[in-house]
Amino acid sequence: MARYTAIDYMRKHSSVIQTSLDDAENISGDDNLEGDIIKSEEKRVLHRAIRKLKPEYEQALYLTYFEDFSNRETASIMKKTEKQxxxxxxxxxxTLKAELIKEGFVYEKL
Known part of the structure; x- marks a missing residue:
């Protein structure tokens, strides 16, 4: 009975690709899992720090760096002049740099 249960299981899950642990190492390709995790954590720290800024600063940074608006477009949206x-x-x-340093964030380009 156990044999038939195992055969039924294998039939149902035949679409699942099985591989050895030695081969699994190469499946991830060139992606660096550790580097991806570090980048993800850095993004979370950055977004958390941005949310602590004044709303005007947060909006300007978001529009300029995350939405790729020009200063002119950002000024139009925020109803400010380009100089402002x-x-x-x-x-x-x-202010963001100071906040990140306070949180212990280290990044060469700051």
């Missing part, structure tokens, strides 16, 4: 947006972005980056 440049000033807001300058202070937002400066």
């Amino acid at each position: 947006v440049r000033d807001i972005l300058y202070h937002a980056r400066k």
Whole structure:
């Protein structure tokens, strides 16, 4: 009976590809799992720090760096002048850097 149960299981799950552990090493390809996890954590820290900023700073950073709007487009959306947006972005980056350093975030390009 156990034999037939095992055969039924194998038939139902035949679409699942089985491989040895030695071959599984190569399945991931060139992707660096550890690097991906570190990048993911860095993104979470960055988003958490951005949410701590003034709403005006958060909006300007989001529109400029995540939505790829130009300063002119960001100014139009925020109903500000381009100079005001440049000033807001300058202070937002400066404040964000201080917040990230306070949280212990280390990144060469800051």
